[in-house]
Amino acid sequence: MVYQADPLEDDLQPLTMRDAWAAHLSDLVDADPRLAVVLADISSDMFTDAMKAHPDRVINVGIREQLLIGAAGGLALAGMRPVAHTYAPFLIERAFEQVKLDFEHQGTSGVLVTVGASYDWAEGSFTHFSPRDVALFDTLPGWRVFVPGHAAEVPPLLDRAVQAEDGVYIRLSLRHNENPYAVPDGKLLVLREGKRATVAVVGPLLDNVLEATADLDVTVAYTNTPRPLDTAGLRELAAETGDAIVVVEPYLEGTSAWLVSRAYEDRPHRLLSLGVGREELRRYGTAAEHERLHGLDAEGIRARVRAFLA
């Protein structure tokens, strides 16, 4: 079977997050004998040389997502640091019991890296969307979640993920900001200061937020490491904006609301959660069009933030 087009390619980006991830991971595998990579056909063509060089550490199990996670868990049992990768819905949702039992219940961990995000391949529709992935990780203890906003943010995040002891989920997307940002470890990066609300935005939605709030009197803070969420930093910023908070995240709307709520047990606050809608759109089209339909383009974000401030 010949695929006519790879939906993960992007003509507009000379280097996608996935390109940056694969290139850097191949270098890391050469340098670190404890590192292993498990693939399930997706992206395997980007690791041809690495598979030849390290046949037991860089493996492609074929289209077998249960084995993808199980084999990664087994590598962890043998003392390795496994990186497992495929499309987000197949890795996180289809094989979620493997994620739960083959890492957490074994007392091990690994790095899980996905592509596809919430609507990257809009032409492919809901089978390839995974807006609920981060919410699922919130049901597991201790997992970190990294959501880069630009290809250049990927290598340093991957370095941190590989060196960590905990489980790490890295969510790659074709959606991206124009420029990369160096976010201080685990903290919110303040890009703009205002008085009426603190807008915390995750990963590739930053540019839309900056455009949407250009003339609004709000603080804008960015993160590409939403788990653990820097709620202490958020509280500090929000204290200067009347404890009015907007969280904009490129996955299921409200995913982080429980963490904000927990951080404010002792203090009244207002929260607007913006993210991907719960319902299937049952539409095709482009990722940019889906972003607009979910109200996550600059215009949609601006309208809801203004209503929140009114």
Add this chain to the structure above:
Amino acid sequence: MMLSMDTTFEQVRELALRSVTDVRYPIVKTYTLDALWVLYDRVLRVDPNRPDDPDRDRFLLSKGHGPSAFYAVLAAKGFFPAAWLDGIATLESRLGSHPDATLIPGVEMSAGSLGHGLPLAVGTAHGLRATGRTGSRVFVLVGDAELDEGSNHEAIAYAGALGLANLDVIVADNDSASHGWPGGIASRFEVNGWSAATVDATDHEALYRSFTTAHPDRPHVTVAAYRP
């Protein structure tokens, strides 16, 4: 009771029965006891004094339901005191109706949900090879009904294609799969290039021969058929 090096199979059976009476799990059986005893007594290179030795062989009990036989063998081999077999699955016990690897010395895998052990064993086999532990083998025990889970067939096809020679599967076959295995369980592995043997689950010599069969370029399965 402290058991010595020359513990007999009958003593291990007594230990297994001792735990059975305490387990509230309704279908506890000890039909895996023969295979487990042969494995731990004569085949596996494991040391209760060094249960985390990186060069050890690995045994993964995938079929974690009713682990009485497994607990008995581990106790007999000195991985934990036989007294642990009393009060199994109570709040204070480290031993439960499904083993937890983080609680019990010598247990490689936390089990209970079916279909997880064989994929984990595939990864462990790769990991041992990748770290140069070419002398270490991985054994995993699954049930014939457990083979219903599709995850096993993902692993069987892959391990056969790769020729993972440091992987051994034991199928404890008590004919309990709801829809059976037409053509026999061994053929399900052989079609993917595995070496296979079907033996009487109570025949210690036959089990030993299969567990020690040379299979230098492919994984091996022992179908231990229990037909009382």
